[in-house]
Amino acid sequence: xxxxxxxxxxxxxxxxxxxxxxxxxxxxxxxxxxxxxxxxxxxxxxxxxxxxxxxxxxxxxxxxxxxxxxxxxxxxxxxxxxxxxxxxxxxxxxxxxxxxxxxxxxxxxxxxxxxxxxxxxxxxxxxxxxxxxxxxxxxxxxxxxxxxxxxxxxxxxxxxxxxxxxxxxxxxxxxxxxxxxxxxxxxxxxxxxxxxxxxxxxxxxxxxxxxxxxxxxxxxxxxxxxxxxxxxxxxxxxxxxxxxxxxxxxxxxxxxxxxxxx
Numbered sequence: 001x002x003x004x005x006x007x008x009x010x011x012x013x014x015x016x017x018x019x020x021x022x023x024x025x026x027x028x029x030x031x032x033x034x035x036x037x038x039x040x041x042x043x044x045x046x047x048x049x050x051x052x053x054x055x056x057x058x059x060x061x062x063x064x065x066x067x068x069x070x071x072x073x074x075x076x077x078x079x080x081x082x083x084x085x086x087x088x089x090x091x092x093x094x095x096x097x098x099x100x101x102x103x104x105x106x107x108x109x110x111x112x113x114x115x116x117x118x119x120x121x122x123x124x125x126x127x128x129x130x131x132x133x134x135x136x137x138x139x140x141x142x143x144x145x146x147x148x149x150x151x152x153x154x155x156x157x158x159x160x161x162x163x164x165x166x167x168x169x170x171x172x173x174x175x176x177x178x179x180x181x182x183x184x185x186x187x188x189x190x191x192x193x194x195x196x197x198x199x200x201x202x203x204x205x206x207x208x209x210x211x212x213x214x215x216x217x218x219x220x221x222x223x224x225x226x227x228x229x230x231x232x233x234x235x236x237x238x239x240x241x242x243x244x245x246x247x248x249x250x251x252x253x254x255x256x257x258x259x260x261x262x
Contacts, residue, residue: 007246009107010037014239015044015165015204016225018077019059021052028062033237035066040106041239043096044204044224045075045115045165053086060094069106070096073113075165075205099163101147103154109244110155114148116166116189116203117141120182141186149192159244162193164203171213172223173206190215200242211240 012034017027034041048055063070072091078084088098097104099113119126119141128138144166152160167173167185176184184206193201194217201215204225211232213221226238 009039009109009244009246011040011042011161011200011202011242011244012038012239013042013044013202013222013224013242014226014229015202016046016075016207016227017043017059018046018049019055019062020049021054021058023055023058024062026062027238028065030237030239031062032065034239035068037241038239039068040109041066041068041070042111042161042163042202042224043070043072044163044202045073046077046204047072047075047091048087049077051078051081051083051087053083053090056087056090060090063094063096066095070094071104071106071111071113071163072096072098073100073163073165074098074115076115099151101151103151105155105157108157108159108246110157110160111163112148112151112155112160113163114144114151114189116148116164116168117144117186118166118183119186119188121170121185121187124182125187126182141188145186145188145192148189149195152192152196152198155196159199160196161244162198162201164189164201165205167203167206167209167221167223168193168201169213169215169221171210172203172221173209175208175210176206184209193217193219199244202240 078087103112117140128135168189173184198219201221202224207225207227209223224240229238
């Protein structure tokens with residue numbers, strides 16, 4: 001159980017829960033551990049499997065044991081059935097703050113979140129050339145990056161945390177089949193993370209990826225898809241627990257997050 005430390009805030013992050021209508025009791029013990037060990041719960045999309053309200057109701061009931069602030073972004077699975085507005089309403093009623101190009105402050109820490117999108121990484125990123133359909137695909141990736149930049153720009157806190165579903169770097173999708181890398185994230189999402197000196201980034205989506213990487217400027221990026229956590233940390237519960245100090249010296253930059261054991 002956590003001990004209260006006025007000088008730090010503990011973030012529990014997890015993604016890709018993929019709740020179905022028959023997932024009753026699936027993660028409730030984990031949510032109880034989160035409530036005991038963390039100050040804020042971050043949920044990185046694909047919370048339900050087909051984006052159905054019935055699935056979301058099951059998850060909302062499980063989350064009732066979490067009496068700490070909860071922030072989330074949607075994933076691609078929430079959009080599958082075209083009922084994402086209903087899904088968001090159910091989650092909001094359960095106390096989950098959905099971030100979609102928006103920002104908020106909790107316990108003195110700033111949070112910005114978007115779903116993100118695909119498109120690939122670095123020199124292999126898809127470019128807006130040729131067919132209108134390709135240009136539209138790339139524009140969606142650009143729009144999500146702009147939404148993230150806008151959200152980060154609103155924050156005036158010392159620490160900024162970015163919450164995504166798709167990955168902003170290639171390093172945390174490595175382990176997946178290489179041909180699908182372009183569909184797991186976009187390096188366009190990395191640019192605002194470096195520009196706004198983000199403290200840490202959390203994402204999901206890449207179920208067989210790598211648990212941690214860094215942006216070009218050294219921002220830590222955590223892949224918290226629960227399959228990744230189960231595979232890489234079999235002796236730990238399926239959430240990543242990161243401690244953020246309440247205050248740092250100006251000369252210590254953004255490398256201040258620290259992993260702790262629940």
